[in-house]
Amino acid sequence: GQNIDQPTEMTATEGAIVQINCTYQTSGFNGLFWYQQHAGEAPTFLSYNVLDGLEEKGRFSSFLSRSKGYSYLLLKELQMKDSASYLCAVAHTGGFKTIFGAGTRLFVKA
């Protein structure tokens, strides 16, 4: 089976840094995705990690530790438009599924 855990909600201040954690238990791991979803809109791709380490892409970075079943998404220089849900998703080799976590709703305040 698979299990993906993320905090339900987080609040941070404009200009600050926030880290959103994701832990997972799964078999046949084939990578971890982070998506951003604004309310009522479609999710959009942010990052993909399959090897351990940090991937940096502008203000967003994503980290993966396969041995610990752990990932985080780091958002720097927060902007009000970053208020959204952030979805952690695990891709599987067997069955070719991608399973999404429940998402973390981030509120950015002025």
Added chain:
Amino acid sequence: DSGVTQTPKHLITATGQRVTLRCSPRSGDLSVYWYQQSLDQGLQFLIQYYNGEERAKGNILERFSAQQFPDLHSELNLSSLELGDSALYFCASSPGLAGGSYNEQFFGPGTRLTVL
């Protein structure tokens, strides 16, 4: 614009009815995924097709079925609708199978289904 289209955008129907949701993937993408997202819930994986064949199944109800046609568009059929089926239904596409950064999923705008 992700390049994935879904129709209709909104659908209002009554309990017991049957509806069909349609998805056209991005040009060149062979995989199509269907997800259900109820209010304040995460994305629930329903089913995946790759080049016309079913490849993976999630917690899809027996009342729901899907198919992918030779032109790669897909349809999700929901029958004997219940109030609890009210949700946003997303279709996504990717070039191949799950995994690999080139297989990020591109999501359509969704179909909002309301069952009264």
